[in-house]
Amino acid sequence: DVKVTQSSRYLVKRTGEKVFLECVQDMDHENMFWYRQDPGLGLRLIYFSYDVKMKEKGDIPEGYSVSREKKERFSLILESASTNQTSMYLCASSLSVGTYEQYFGPGTRLTVT
Amino acid sequence: GEDVEQSLFLSVREGDSSVINCTYTDSSSTYLYWYKQEPGAGLQLLTYIFSNMDMKQDQRLTVLLNKKDKHLSLRIADTQTGDSAIYFCAEILGSNQFYFGTGTSLTVIP
Numbered sequence: 001d002v003k004v005t006q007s008s009r010y011l012v013k014r015t016g017e018k019v020f021l022e023c024v025q026d027m028d029h030e031n032m033f034w035y036r037q038d039p040g041l042g043l044r045l046i047y048f049s050y051d052v053k054m055k056e057k058g059d060i061p062e063g064y065s066v067s068r069e070k071k072e073r074f075s076l077i078l079e080s081a082s083t084n085q086t087s088m089y090l091c092a093s094s095l096s097v098g099t100y101e102q103y104f105g106p107g108t109r110l111t112v113t
Numbered sequence: 114g115e116d117v118e119q120s121l122f123l124s125v126r127e128g129d130s131s132v133i134n135c136t137y138t139d140s141s142s143t144y145l146y147w148y149k150q151e152p153g154a155g156l157q158l159l160t161y162i163f164s165n166m167d168m169k170q171d172q173r174l175t176v177l178l179n180k181k182d183k184h185l186s187l188r189i190a191d192t193q194t195g196d197s198a199i200y201f202c203a204e205i206l207g208s209n210q211f212y213f214g215t216g217t218s219l220t221v222i223p
Contacts, residue, residue: 004155031209040121042201042215043156050209090155096208099144099163104155 003027004105006091012111019078021108023091029103030096032074034058034066037088037107049074050096081112117214119202124220131189133217135202138183142204145178147187150199150216159187159200189219197221 007022025032031050035043035058045058047066055066063085067075074093078085088109092102118136125131137145143164148156162169162176162185169176175188185202199216206212 033209033211035213040215042117042119043213045211048209092156094209099161100205100208101144101146101158101161102156102203102211104148104157106155107153 004091004093004103006089006105006108008108009106010109010111012113013078013081014113015082017081017112019081019110019112021076021078021089021091021110023074023076023093023105024072025074025093025103026072027093027095027103028071029093030071031094032068033092033094033102034064034074034076035090035092036060037090043090046076081110083112086110086112117202117204117212119200119214119217121215122218122220124222125192126222127192127194129192131187131192131196131219131221133187133189133200133202133219135185135187135214136183137185137202137204137212137214139204139206139212140180140183142206144205145176145185146203146205147174147176147185148201148203148213150201152198156201192219192221194221194223 033048034046049068065077091105094102146161147159173190202214
């Protein structure tokens with residue numbers, strides 16, 4: 001069964017802290033994605049990676065960075081968390097062939113106080 | 114592909130049909146998708162349609178694609194309370210550029 005896991009379901013951090021969100025997929029997918037989801041705005045792409053050590057900026061990369069050292073793992077880093085980064089963060093993965101559908105993790109609800 | 118539009122809310126009575134609409138922007142999208150998100154969960158793929166198709170049916174789900182108007186719809190027949198969720202349409206450009214709509218929150222009234 002296809003699986004994407006995220007390290008935490010809920011996280012509370014203070015302003016200025018460095019935050020790591022981890023995502024792991026077990027499907028040998030080339031592509032991995034980080035989105036944030038906010039009410040009324042849908043999903044907005046932060047970063048994606050199409051291969052190990054490769055990354056591309058999405059629509060809202062400011063304040064975030066990513067790391068992909070292994071194919072199965074894609075990390076999202078908030079260098080200095082701010083209250084406007086309070087959101088639901090969703091990780092996804094996909095193949096580069098076929099029907100390209102994305103498989104999502106359960107999400108991490110991050111609150112920055 | 115950046116402005117995929119959906120209505121935010123839809124309410125239907127249990128047993129009725131639900132129709133969720135989506136307008137996408139890029140005629141070169143190869144596939145279009147419908148995802149379902151239940152409360153507190155990630156997105157789950159419901160169905161997809163290849164861009165050269167007009168219609169796809171999968172049990173209670175019917176997807177209609179009007180390429181001329183860039184309009185996609187999802188019809189759920191005999192809607193049940195378990196269908197209450199947020200539904201996202203999405204289009205893809207190339208092999209990894211996904212664009213999601215804002216999501217439609219479907220409420221099924223018993």
